Amino acid sequence: MLLRSIFSRIHKSQFLNNFSCLANVNSLALDSVTAISPSKLKPLSVEEKAQEKVNVISYLIYTCGLSPNKAISTSKKVHFDIPEKPDAVLNFLAENGFSKSQIAELVGKRPSLLLSDPEKTLLPKIEFFLQSTGIGKADLFRTIAKCPTFLTRSLENQLIPIYNYLNDIIGAEKVATLLRRGSWIFGQTFANRVIPNVDFLRALGVPNSFIAFVLYHYPEAIGQKHDQFIEIVAEVKEMGFDPLKSTFVLAIHARSGEGNKALWARCYETYRKWGWSKDDIYMAFKKHPNCMLLSEKKISGVLSFLVTKMGFESRMMAQYPQLIFYSLEKRIIPRCSVVHLLSLKGLVRKDKSLSTILCLTDKYFLDKFVTKYSEEVPQLFDIYKGKAVVPEV
Known part of the structure; x- marks a missing residue:
């Protein structure tokens, strides 16, 4: 009913005319934060406030490109009685190369940007990212549309210090990559989360290269609340991880966040099922800490083939967890099939270690197990390429 009522009122009015006819609007300056008319001499009546809301919804739909439902929810977060400021922002965005869909996405996520001063607030931030990071316009605008908080942060107090801090640790090229990902690491929690967590790792003696690795690849781990981070680090240390090894930061990542912890628990149960x-x-x-961040399908698929079809002992795999990460179709099945056939023909030992079979480079494996025996077993290459039937145990 609310939606029908609002749109009935929209179609009964010319929304741009409504903006211009509200009480002396041409002579009013809008508050830059709230954009609510500052006139205290004549407060808006209930009817005028209702009409203003209709006008805002209409503007969000017809000018900004939002859907009706999105416009209604967004209208609760932004208020204006004349379109001059929003018009200036939209014109600025369009003239600088933002697409219509990007503008709609940006406005839908951060409608308060419609009340910004384009030249004083938006332009300096865009120029900073373009000039300092080397990121291209297309990538930057795509990032801003997805994460418009970049434009709501203070340039001097937040964006520049954060950029400089990250640049010192991971380098300009990787900072640009974080930007392309739209990383929330540039957000408002940087000072009270990321910096204390990095300092904590440094105090433990974690090498800068490992800090840079986790900051770049798993920023969500380094950006969690400081007290939670301390607890996870203590847990990881108690498990026996060495701060001087890369597995230390990988373990922190694996135990960070509710999602990773739930996945860790599911992996635990899956491995238990396999004995x-x-x-x-x-x-x-x-x-290999990331072995606890795999899907049940991946773990069971690999173990099922190696244990059921190839006859390897399940628990032996715990000594070589890195093998579970290899592609079943592209690496594990073709290689094991080749070696198994060679062993059946007595050309290689039956007890070849699984790590030897799977960890060799493609070239070395091809030379050692395929090309070398191509005359005795002509079908080897077809088996290696997956074009022949896998031999049974």
């Missing part, structure tokens, strides 16, 4: 003990699982985790 791994608690010690097996923790050994694998210490060797």
Whole structure:
């Protein structure tokens, strides 16, 4: 009913005319933060406020490109009685190369930007990112549309200091990549989360290269609340991880956030189903922390083939958790099939270690196990390429 009522009123009026006819609007200056008419001599009546809301919704739909439902929800976050400021912002964005869809996305997420001063507030930030980071316009505008908070932060007090801090740790090229990803690491929690967490790692002796790695690849881990971060680091240390090794920061990432913790628990149960003990699982985790961030389908797919079809012992895999990351179709099945066929023909030992089979480079494996025996077993290359039937155990 609300939607129908509002649009009935929209179609009964000319919304641009409504903007210009409200009480002496041409002589009023809008408050730059709230954009509510500052006139205290004649407050808006209930009818005028209702009409203003209709006008704003109409403007968001017909000028900004928002959907009706989105315009209604967005209208609760922005108020203006004349369109001069929003018009100036939209013209600025369009003239600088933002697409209509990007403008609609940006306004829908941060409608308060419609009340900005384009030349004083928006332009300096855009110029800073373009000039300092080397990011292209297309990438920057795509990022801003997805994460318009970049334009709501203070240039001098937030954006420049954050950029300089990140640049010192990971370098300009990777900072630009973080921008392209729209990383929230440039947000308002940087000073009370990222910096204290980085300082904490440094105090533990974690090498700068590992800090740079986690900051670039897993910024959400380094950007969590400081007290939670301290707890996770303590947990990881208690598990026996060494701050001087890269697995330390990988373990922190694996134990950070509700999503990763839930995935860790599911991985734990999956490995248990395949006969791994608690010690097996923790050994694998210490060797390759990301083995606890895999899907059940990935883990079971690899173990099912290696254990059921190839006859390897399941718990042995805990010693080589990195093998679970290899592609089943592109690497594990073709290589194991080749070696298995060679062993059936007595050309190689049956007890070839799985790490030897799977960890060799493609060229070395091809030379050692395929090309070398191509005359004795002509179908080897087809098996290696997945074009022949996999031999049974």
